[in-house]
Amino acid sequence: MGSASRGRFMETVMQYLLMIYDDESAFATAKPEDMGQLMAAYEAYTQALTASGVMLGANRLRETSDATTVRLVDGKTQVLDGPYAETKEQLGGYYLIDVADLDAALSWAARCPGASTGTMEVRPVY
Amino acid sequence: MTGSGDASEAGRAAEAAARKSYGKLVAWLATQTRDVAAAEDALAEAFASALETWPRTGVPRVPEAWLLAAARRRAIDAARRAKTRFGAEREIVMRIEELHAEAGRDGVHGDERLGLIFACAHPAIDAGARAPLILQTILGFDAATIASAFLVSPASMGQRLVRAKRKIRDAGIPFAVPDAAELPARLDAVLDAVYAVFTQGWADPAGVDPKSRGLTEEAIWLARLLVNVLPDEPETAGLAALMLYAEARRAARRTPAGDFIPLSEQDTAAWNAALIAEAEALILKAAGHRRPGRFQIEAAVQSAHVDRRRTGRTDWPAIATLYEALYALTSSMVVAINRAVAIGEATGAKAGLAALEAACDAERLAAYQPYWAARAELLARNGDVSAAHIAYDRAIGLETDPALRRFLQGRQGSLDRLP
Numbered sequence: 350m351g352s353a354s355r356g357r358f359m360e361t362v363m364q365y366l367l368m369i370y371d372d373e374s375a376f377a378t379a380k381p382e383d384m385g386q387l388m389a390a391y392e393a394y395t396q397a398l399t400a401s402g403v404m405l406g407a408n409r410l411r412e413t414s415d416a417t418t419v420r421l422v423d424g425k426t427q428v429l430d431g432p433y434a435e436t437k438e439q440l441g442g443y444y445l446i447d448v449a450d451l452d453a454a455l456s457w458a459a460r461c462p463g464a465s466t467g468t469m470e471v472r473p474v475y
Numbered sequence: 476m477t478g479s480g481d482a483s484e485a486g487r488a489a490e491a492a493a494r495k496s497y498g499k500l501v502a503w504l505a506t507q508t509r510d511v512a513a514a515e516d517a518l519a520e521a522f523a524s525a526l527e528t529w530p531r532t533g534v535p536r537v538p539e540a541w542l543l544a545a546a547r548r549r550a551i552d553a554a555r556r557a558k559t560r561f562g563a564e565r566e567i568v569m570r571i572e573e574l575h576a577e578a579g580r581d582g583v584h585g586d587e588r589l590g591l592i593f594a595c596a597h598p599a600i601d602a603g604a605r606a607p608l609i610l611q612t613i614l615g616f617d618a619a620t621i622a623s624a625f626l627v628s629p630a631s632m633g634q635r636l637v638r639a640k641r642k643i644r645d646a647g648i649p650f651a652v653p654d655a656a657e658l659p660a661r662l663d664a665v666l667d668a669v670y671a672v673f674t675q676g677w678a679d680p681a682g683v684d685p686k687s688r689g690l691t692e693e694a695i696w697l698a699r700l701l702v703n704v705l706p707d708e709p710e711t712a713g714l715a716a717l718m719l720y721a722e723a724r725r726a727a728r729r730t731p732a733g734d735f736i737p738l739s740e741q742d743t744a745a746w747n748a749a750l751i752a753e754a755e756a757l758i759l760k761a762a763g764h765r766r767p768g769r770f771q772i773e774a775a776v777q778s779a780h781v782d783r784r785r786t787g788r789t790d791w792p793a794i795a796t797l798y799e800a801l802y803a804l805t806s807s808m809v810v811a812i813n814r815a816v817a818i819g820e821a822t823g824a825k826a827g828l829a830a831l832e833a834a835c836d837a838e839r840l841a842a843y844q845p846y847w848a849a850r851a852e853l854l855a856r857n858g859d860v861s862a863a864h865i866a867y868d869r870a871i872g873l874e875t876d877p878a879l880r881r882f883l884q885g886r887q888g889s890l891d892r893l894p
Contacts, residue, residue: 363647450649451599452657473646 364405364447364474365454369463370438373412390462398446398457409442438467445474489529496538497522498613502587503574504550506650507567511591511612511640513553521545522615540578547575588613589704590650592697595639596665597648604639605664606671611636614693624675624690652705662705666714666770669697673718691722702757709761713771716757720777723750735882743784751781772801776813791821802834811835812849824856844873848883860890 376384391409398404413432420427432439444461448454451471458469497518504514521542535541543550554567574583595608607625610616622632642648653661676690698715705711727745728736758774776797783789798814801807811834819827831850840846851866867887874880 365647450647451597452649452651452653454647455599 363450363454364445365451366472366474367444367446367454367458367461368440368470368472369442369444369461369467370436370470371441371463371467372437373439373441375466376441377412387462387466394461395444397460398444403446403448403453403457405445405447407442407444410440413439441467483530485533486530489534490526492534492538493522493525493529493542494615496542497525497615498588498591499583499586500539500542500546501612501615502591502650503583504553504571505591505594505612506587507570508554509647509650510553510644511594512637512644513556514550515612517550517553518542518546520549537578537581539583540575543575543578543583547571586704587650588700589652592665592668592701593652593661594643594648594650596661596668597643598661598664599646599648600639600642601635602664604635605668606675607632607636608639609668609697610672610690610693613697658708662708662710665701666710669694669701670714670718670770672697673721677721691718691725694718695722707764709764709766710768710770712757712761713768713774716754716761716774717770717777719750719754719757720774720781723747723754723781729878733878735876735878737882738780739783739789746781746784751784754778754781767800769801769805772797772804776801789820791817795821808835808840808843809845812845815853816849819853819856824853827853828857842873844870847873851883851886855886855890863887863890 379387395404395407398407416432418429418431418433442463444457446454446457448457451473454471454473458464458471461469463469500518501511501514504517505511508514524545525538525542529535550571551568554571555564577583591612592609595612596605600608607621610621610624611618618633618636619629621636622629625632627635652658673691673694676692676694695715695718698711698718701708701711702715723746724738724741726747727741727743728738730736754774755778758771758778761771761774776794779790779794779797795814795817798810798817802810802814812831815827815831815834817827818830828850831846831853835846837846847866847870851863851870854863854866864887867883867890871880871883871887874883
C-alpha cells in the first residue's frame with residue numbers, strides 16, 4: 350500500500366476478524382427488494398475479498414432469537430434461551446481476513462456493507 | 476532519561492544529539508519489529524550512558540553508531556523475542572548487523588521517524604496518548620516528565636503509554652505515511668499531537684519549570700521535520716509558522732519582574748526577528764498551495780499581530796475577518812471568544828459583546844477562564860462597570876497562573892478609575 354516502508358518482510362502475517370454489528374430487528378421489517386440489494390452487496394464484497402486473496406473465511410449468523418447460552422454452574426450445565434447480552438446491535442456475521450496491517454484491515458472493514466448499515470468491529474487474531 | 480534541566484552548554488548539546496539519534500534508532504528498530512517498547516528497551520541504557528559520557532568526551536562524530544554499538548546486543552535479544560510472534564528473527568538480526576556496519580561509516584540512512592509519528596497518532600490510539608507517545612518514542616522523554624507536563628500522575632501516564640505501545644504491536648498498526656486518500660485526515664491527528672506538545676510547553680509562560688522547558692522547541696523541531704518530508708501539505712507549514720510566531724514573542728510576554736504583558740502592549744523590539752522571518756516564509760509558501768486550513772489561518776492571525784512591528788498599529792479588522800473564517804471552519808468556542816475580542820477592537824465593545832453572547836453558552840463556559848476574561852474586558856470597555864467587576868471576579872477565581880491573576884486584578888482595580 351503505497352509507502353516504501355510499509356509491510357516490509359512481515360507482509361500478510363496479521364489476521365483480523367471483521368465483526369458485523371447490526372440491528373437485526375430492522376432487517377426483519379425491511380422490504381424484500383432492499384434485503385435483496387443488501388445481499389447482492391455482500392456477495393460483491395465477498396467476491397472482492399476473495400479475488401484480492403485476503404479472505405480466510407466468512408459466515409452470516411442466524412438471529413439472536415436462535416441463540417442459546419451455556420455455562421457450567423457448580424458443576425451443572427446451565428442452558429439458557431437467548432444471547433449472552435442484550436444489545437441494540439447484534440453480531441450478525443463476520444469475515445476473517447489476512448492482511449499486512451491494521452490500516453489494510455480498516456479499509457476492508459469500511460467497504461463492508463455492514464459499515465453503512467451498522468458498525469464494524471475489527472479485532473486482530475492472536 | 477531526560478530533564479537534566481541545569482547543565483552546561485556541553486550537556487545540552489549532548490542531550491540534543493543523543494535524543495535525535497535515539498529517536499531515529501527507536502523508529503528504525505520499531506519499524507523492523509513493530510514493537511516500540513522492545514525498541515525503547517534496547518536503547519534505554521545506551522541513551523542514559525550517552526548522556527553521562529558525551530558531556531565529558533564531546534558528541535561522537537556519528538552519534539547513531541555509538542548508540543547502536545551500545546544497544547546492539549539488547550536489540551538482537553529483542554528481535555529474538557519478536558521471533559516467537561513473526562518468525563522473522565534471522566532477517567531482523569541481519570538487518571541490525573547491516574545497520575550497525577552502515578552507522579559506523581556514515582550514520583543511518585533513511586528516516587523512519589515519520590512512520591513512527593503516524594503510528595503514534597493513529598486513530599486507533601487513544602487521543603490522549605498520542606502526544607505523550609510522540610514525546611517518549613521520538614524525543615526520548617521519560618514517563619514521569621511527560622506526566623508532569625500533562626498534569627496527570629506518573630503511574631497513569633505510564634499505564635497509558637504501555638497500553639498504547641501494546642496496541643501498536645498487537646493490532647498491527649503500520650509504521651508508515653498513509654496513502655494519499657487517507658493522508659489529510661491522518662495528518663490532522665499528527666499535527667494536533669505536535670501542537671499539543673507545544674501548548675504543554677507554552678502553559679509554563681515564565682519558562683521557570685525545567686520539566687516543561689524545551690517542549691516548545693521540541694514541537695517546533697518536529698514541525699520542521701514534517702515540513703521537510705511533507706512539503707506539499709500546507710497545514711504542516713501553517714502549524715510550524717503558528718508555533719514560530721508564538722515562540723518569537725516568548726521573551727516579550729513577561730516583564731523582568733515576571734508580570735504579564737498582553738500581546739498588544741509588548742515591546743516589538745523584544746520579539747525574535749529570525750523566528751518571525753522563518754514563520755513568514757513558511758506561511759507564504761503554504762498560501763501558494765491555495766488549500767487553507769485551521770493552522771494556516773491561526774498563523775495568519777499571528778502574522779497580522781506581528782505586523783505591528785512594521786506599522787505601529789494592530790489591524791483588528793483583518794484579525795476579525797480571519798477569526799470569522801476560522802470560526803466558520805472549526806465552530807470552536809475558543810475561536811468564538813477570540814473572534815468576539817477582535818470584533819470588539821475592530822468595531823466597538825458593544826458589537827464584541829453581542830458576538831460573544833451569540834456564540835457562547837455562558838453556562839457551558841462557567842469554568843472557562845478565557846471566556847470570563849474576554850467578557851470582563853468587553854464589559855469594561857462598554858462602561859458596564861458593575862457587570863465587569865463580576866466577570867473579573869470569575870476570571871481571577873479561575874486563573875492558575877499568578878502573573879495573569881495579578882494582571883487581571885490590576886485591570887479590575889482600574890475599573891473604579893473609569894469616568
